[in-house]
Amino acid sequence: MSMINGGSDAHLAVTAARAGASVVQDLYGSRLARYDKSAGDFATEADLAAEQAIVDVLRAARPDDAVTGEESGRSGAADAHRRWLVDPLCGTLNYAVRTMLVGVNVALREGDRVTAAATADPFSGEVFWTDGAAARLRSPDGTDERLTPHAGSALVDVNLDPPFPGAPGFQAVRLLADPGFAERFRPRVISSTLAVAWVAAGRRAAYVTDGDLRDRVHFAAGIALCRAAGCTVTGLRGEPVLTGADGLVAAADAQTHAALLALVKKQASGGS
Incomplete structure (x- = not known):
């Protein structure tokens, strides 16, 4: 666990994610201005305010680190060895229509490794976090428990948000069918x-998405959590x-992962 300025990077990731989650929770349900980003995608005042709260925490503790924020972009040295990846409100559309299924993601990439990460749920008060070695769940009362993946639910979350860069070789909607x-x-x-x-927490058997995830602020924390928890994590192939533009299959165990890869391969080969 990396220690700088008297505190661990993992502890800082938790603190920063909680700061963003507090803003997201406080602004929930209010009338928020929207800022269009691309077709069908937008940010709200809550996205911007949460990101600022997170960056303020990171800058105060690690002034020499670089930061990439979903809303504010890249800051700090372009070739920085240490770069924080910040997704202040993942699930903006859910949030905008008062659906409490959102996450606040903070991750530290050192070189080509994510060494600390946290995903905060603003509404449950839970924070899923890792120091790169183990993955834990911090409850609202401050207690920690180790995350244990489990595929018993058979629930698989699939990203159906456009665009669909894997088409026609892979389309998530065809996987479901x-x-x-x-x-x-x-x-x-x-x-x-x-x-x-x-x-990572055993609440889902797997998660599947396509797209190029390299340096994506959305997925860095979740992938780090799954790896530290012992999940099987690869691209779609x-x-x-x-390492490429082939998405993500994060599964609780090797058997679940193999079954999903077989379904993806079947689709790519033209099977129905």
Whole structure:
């Protein structure tokens, strides 16, 4: 566990994520201005305010570190060895229509490794966090318990948000329609990377998405949590995750992972 200025990076990730979550919770239900970003995508005042709260915590404790924020972009040295990846409100559309399925993600990348990360649930008060070695859940009362993945629920969260960069070789909606998927799994769509943390915690059997996830602020924390918890994590074709543009399969165990990869491969080969 990296220690700088008297505190651990993992502790800082938790503190920063909680600061952002507090803003998200406080502004929930209020009339918020929207800022269009791209087709169908937008940020709200809560996104911007939560990101500022997170960055303020990081800057106060680690003034020399670089930061990439979902809303504010990159700051600090372009070639910095230490870079914080901040997604202040994952699930903005959920939040904007008063659906409490959102996450606040903070992760530290040192070189090519994420060494500390936290995903906070603003409404349960829970924080899923890792120091790179183990993954834990911090309850609102401050107690920690180790995360234990478990595939028994058979619940698989699938990202159905456009665009669909994997098409036609892979389309998530076709995965859900595959009889082999229905025989073994039950689909869920919460439209927030909070679901990735739930895989590490045993609340989901797996999470599947396509797209290029390299340096994506949305997924860095969840992937780090799953790895530290002992999940099986790769791209859609089984390649090391974050090395290409082939998305993510994060599964509670190797058997669940293999079954999902087989379904993805079947789709890519033209099977129905």
